[in-house]
Amino acid sequence: MRSSVLPVLALAFTLPAGLALWQSQDLSRLFAAVAGPSDLLQGCGDVPEAVALAEELRDRALRIERYMESIDARKAEIAEAEATLRARLAELKARKGSIQSRRDGATDAVRSDIERLVAVYDQMKPAEAAAVLTNLPADFAAEILIRVRPETGARIIASVEPRQAALLTAQMGARSVRKQ
Structure with a gap:
């Protein structure tokens, strides 16, 4: 008995759902929020708790929006600082390379001078x-x-x-x- 009831129940539930999907032209309407932000208080304007809750939600949304804007501004500042640091690092690496090459040249010159001086003392x-x-x-x-x-x-x-x-x-x- 149990095995014959399950297919009948499945058919009973899926048939109305399939019919509703077939009749609706815009499927996104089924899954969209029922009321937009401006319609939150429709019919509830006389309930003080609902009005207070709607105002609190609006204030929170504004704070979140401002916070996200400040985060975006900080991201931009960090990106700019990072670019500046990368440029400075490249400049310092170039300077280090030129200083090292000058130092190597000076060391080579000192070595050759000492070698000449040693050759003089050898003679x-x-x-x-x-x-x-x-x-x-x-x-x-x-x-x-x-x-x-x-x-x-x-x-x-x-x-x-x-x-x-x-x-x-x-x-x-x-x-x-x-x-x-």
């Missing part, structure tokens, strides 16, 4: 090089002695008075330790 007689090095600052003299050929450096240190030779050797050792 000098040890006694003459020792006389000049003792008048230079100890750290600069140690730098030159480290870079000259080892046999030339040994002869120059041997030509320097013992106290100055000890100071230069200590500077050379300290420089080697700092590099590690």
Whole structure:
């Protein structure tokens, strides 16, 4: 018995719904809101609670609208600030690249100058090089002695008075330790 009732009930419910859909020309009308915002109070103007509720809903809608406008304005401000920051970042990256290239060029120039200076000291007689090095600052003299050929450096240190030779050797050792 149960199995024969279900198809009959299904037909009883779907037939009127299908008929209503077939007769209606605009299907969106079936699913649209029954009353528009202006029609909310139609027939209820004399009920104070309904009037108060309608005013509250209108006020809330206005506040939400203003809030959404402020959000849109903030989105625009954030987008503008982001574009400004991106432009500034690109500018700073370009500057960094140019500074780095200048620094590399200056470092290369200093290295070539030091190499030439070391070549000069390599060509000098040890006694003459020792006389000049003792008048230079100890750290600069140690730098030159480290870079000259080892046999030339040994002869120059041997030509320097013992106290100055000890100071230069200590500077050379300290420089080697700092590099590690």
